Amino acid sequence: MPELYYNPLINFLLMQHVDISTITLLLLFPVIVTVVVVLRQIVGIQAFGIYTPSIITLAFVFIGQQRWSDIKYAIMVYVTVLCVGMMMRYVLKKLRLLYLPRVAITLTVVSFSVLAILAFGGSMGRTGFASAPIFPILIIIMLVEKFVTVQIEKGSRTAIILAVETLFIALVGYTILSPTTIIGKTFISFTLIHTWVVLLIIPINLFIGKWTGLRLSEYLRFRDVIKKIQ
Amino acid sequence: MFMLFSASKKILGMNARNLTYIRPNNRKKAKRLADEKITSKKLLKKAGVPVPRLIAQISSRRTLENFDWTILPPSFVLKPNRGLGGDGIIVVYGRKKGSTDTWVRSNGKPITITDLKMHIGHILDGEFSLSGTPDFAFFEERLKLSKEFRPYAYRGIPDIRVIVYNKVPVMAMLRLPTKESDGKANLQQGGIGVGIDMARGITTTAVQGKSRIVEYVPDTRLLLSGIKIPYWDEILHLAIKSQIASGLGYLGADIAIDRDNGPVILELNARPGLSIQVANLAGLKRRLERVEGLKINTIARGIAVGKNLFGGEIEEELESVSGKSVIGPVEKVEIIGIANKKITTQAKIDTGAYSTSIDTELARELGFGPTIDSFAKIDLTEFGEVTEKGLGIGKKIEKKYGSRIPHLIETSVTWSSSGVTIRPIVKLTFVMDKKSITTKVNIVDRSDLKYNMIIGKRNLGKFLVDVSK
Structure with missing residues (x-):
């Protein structure tokens, strides 16, 4: 409903019958992406590129739209996807399959695993989980492709670290932007009132795009060099 | 906080590397070239840069089926053209005895033509290349571990990473394969990176993995610092030459040393890692800034600039740590004799000798002539036969003649390869590397030797001797 303010x-x-949640999510998306950019470029959390953490954050925000605590289902799906993805690497390694069929098999097993935990959740009386929206869950499942790629290129250890970092970014994003948290609620009503402020994202990114300073994580990585230089 | 800020001006971070150095300097074409091993190999070879010899290239199933296996030498390496992080590489050490179709791998296991065919099939299918794009396979000559590095390397071959910018080598490290890295010289996999002093090619500090500082080769008491890199100038030369040939403005050249052929370029990197700064405990950013915009016309000039700007850190470092100064095997010395007479000479540093000796002639010039003359007059036979037990002779001479011979402090009885000598000892002061030392020195005839002064252990307490200096 239109509001005066x-x-x-x-x-x-x-008034053109665009859904309010469509509007908020579209306005939130650039903000989510910028949060990811800041965490990657300035803090130095690597995660899986920019697309994966952004879309996972969005999926988290979507799943947690009704109740804040629904985020635990998102995390459960996320962890399941990673565990299965990892297990499947060792199972499929010996078969030496091409990349795409290998991802397809992994995705199949992931889907069945998610079905299994949904059924398990339902049987435990967790109806909230069983009735969770499916599209965000599918988005989280697609994470497995990224995970498998990194596993092949850089090994399981790196893949797990990046997956944990991605989860961390998504949780930070969720806390800032979910309508069920106080920060998120304030932020959303602010954007609905001062919509143009969202465009500030462009100058912010212009600045980050030209910034050549050390990332916070690099202060840690180069601590011995820093000690030596001074 | 302010201190941290100033550090960030010297250290190269990921953001600055990508934005300031890789983006403007490494064009897409050049970057692709560095990623494709066969292409960069051919290009370097054409430019006259030594690379491991290409034995054969297999680019399709058909060439694989028709491949003539007899052309393979007893030892070789099989690689994917666009492999990542050393994946998919097979190293073969030699033919299995009495067999034409079986070889022995570096891990001791046998491998047959059928096995090789299967592995090449997987390479062609893109098993080891980025997200499964089809790839080529190739055989190249296997490099042999040079003896200098034998004690330091676990299985694989160490290599030397040199960062070159604007034709100047700015930083380098020796990468050692370890047990932890499974014989790969890759830092991320647990290899060791050892910083190198640019001027002299001697290792300094070391890091294992991404940021663990280490001093010794794991499980040994072998120091990682002080390793002299053989062919140092040639390595710098090759690194600069490959930069020019590749068209990359900023690159990391990986150079290995083959036992028979010396340094060869293993690989070029368009996005060299940043851990080299931890290995050297030095920042890359300031170094790059100092080199930027310099006009470097020749390779020799590039080497000279790199050595001048970024060398000599070991000495300062050792000196600041130990409080001792570093000297070479021969040093300039100023000797102060009788009546403040000063003579400058080249002295040999002899850690095998206990005390310091000077030549008779030099001693005369310093004003010890009367000492030598009156010492020569002593009839040594009156003290009987000089035997190894006769250490007391010196004391007897001192007692009897000490007061009559000017400047004589003691006498020394020395057994050396040339027999027993009894030498007069006088006291004098000499200045070496800005340090003044007052000591007893013995006088002996060194006229047939190259240096008229040797400095022994007793006077070397304030110094560290670097034999390569």
Whole structure:
């Protein structure tokens, strides 16, 4: 419903019957991406590129739209996907399959595993889990492709580290942007009122794009060099 | 906080590397070239840069089926063209005795033509290349471990990574394969990176993995510092030459030393890692800034600039750690004799000798002439036969003549390869490497020797001797 204090743009969209959650998610997405950029470029958390952490964050926000605690289902799916992805690497290694069929088999097993935990959740009386929206869950499942690629290129250890970092980024993003957290709620109503402020993201990224300083993680990595130089 | 900020101006981080150095300097074409091993090998060879010899290349199933296996030498390496992190590489040490189709791998296991065919099939299918794109396989000559590195390397071959920017070698490290890295010289996999002093090619500090500082080769008491890299100038030369040939403005050249052929280029990297800074305990950013925009016309000039700007750190470092100064096997010395007479000469540093000796002639110039003359007048036979037990003779001479011979402090009885000598000892002061030392020195005839002064252990307490200097 249009509100008096919303930005005219938002009210216009609402009057054209655009769903409010569509509007908020579309406005949130650039912010999510920027959060990922800051965590990667300035803090130095690597994670799986920019797309995967962003889309996973979005999936988390979507799953946790109703209740804040629903995030635990998202995390459960995430962890399952990683465990199965990892296990399948060792199972399929000996078969020496081409890349795409190998991912397809892994995805199949992941799907069945998710079905299994959904059934398990249902039987435990966790109806919230059983009725969780499917598209965000599918998005999380697709993470397995990225995971397998990194596993092949850089080994399981790196893949696990990157997966944990991705989860961390998604949780930070969720805390800032989910409508069920206080920060998130404030932020969303702020964007609905001062929509144009979201465009500040462009100058912020112009700055980060030209920034050549050390990342926070690099201060740790080069601590011995820093000690020596001073 | 301010201190951290100043450190960040000297250290090269990921952001600065990508934005300031790789992006503007390494064009896409050149980068692709570095990623494809066969292409870069051919290009380097054309430019006259030595590379491991290419034995054969297999680019399709058909060439694989028709491949003539008899052309393979007893030992070789099989590699994927676009392999990552050393994956998919098979190293073969030799033919199995009495067999034409079986070889022995580096891990001791046998491998047959059928096995090789299967492995090449997987390479062609892209098993080891980035996200499964089809690839080529190739055989190349196997490098042999040079004897200098034998004690330091676990299985594989160590290599030397040199970062070259604007035709100047700015930083280098020796990469050693370890048990932890499974014979690969890759730092991320647990290999050791040892920093190298650019001026002299001698190792300094070391890191294992990404940021663990180490001093010794794991499980041994072998020091990682002080290793002299053989062919150092040639290595720098090759690194610069390969930069020019590749068209990369900023690159990391990996150079291995073959037992028979000396240094060869193993690989070129368009995005060399940053851990080299931890191995050297030095920042790369400041070094790159100092080199930027310099006009370097020849390779020799590039080497000279790199050595001048980024060398000599070991000495300062040792000196600051130990409080001792580093000297070479021959040093310039200023001797202060009688009546403040000063003479400068070249002295040999002899850690095998206990005390310091000077030549008779030099002693005369310093004003010890009367000492020598009156010492020569002593009839040594009156003290009887000089035997190994006769250490007391010196004391007897001192007692009897000490007061009559000017400047005589003691006498020394020395057994050496040339027999027994009894030498007069005088006291003097000499200055070496800005340190003044007052000591007893013995006078002996060194006229047939190259240096008229040797400095023995007793006077070397304030110094460290670097034999390569």
